[in-house]
Amino acid sequence: MSIDTTTRFFLLCGEGRLLGCVTTAQISAIDEGQWDQRKVAETMEPCSPDYIVAPETDTLEALTKMQRPGRSPLLVVSRGQLVGMLSLRDLLELFALKLELGEGRRQVAVQPQAG
Numbered sequence: 001m002s003i004d005t006t007t008r009f010f011l012l013c014g015e016g017r018l019l020g021c022v023t024t025a026q027i028s029a030i031d032e033g034q035w036d037q038r039k040v041a042e043t044m045e046p047c048s049p050d051y052i053v054a055p056e057t058d059t060l061e062a063l064t065k066m067q068r069p070g071r072s073p074l075l076v077v078s079r080g081q082l083v084g085m086l087s088l089r090d091l092l093e094l095f096a097l098k099l100e101l102g103e104g105r106r107q108v109a110v111q112p113q114a115g
Helices: 024-028 059-067 088-110
Strands: 009-014 017-023 074-078 081-086
Touching: 017 024, 059 074, 059 088
Parallel strands: 017 081
Antiparallel strands: 009 017, 074 081
């Protein structure tokens, strides 16, 4: 399933496993009079691998995947189970923390030692 950034989507899980995704665009395409007759399983589609990463995926790889249009957030899936979601904001906060910690270490390293 392809999801753009302007469409809200909902994840469907059963017994801890990621079953698929449904977007508001898919729901709005169904005649409102049929909403109570339509099952979610009839509307959902498998989530595209383009939107899925494993927990051990490198952060730069995840960021590269997100740079393609409409690829944020990413679904973090392990052995078919949804274990989290990773947004661009999450990655930016991680990079900011790494920069902050790195700056702190560099400042300590360049301070003259008392003799």
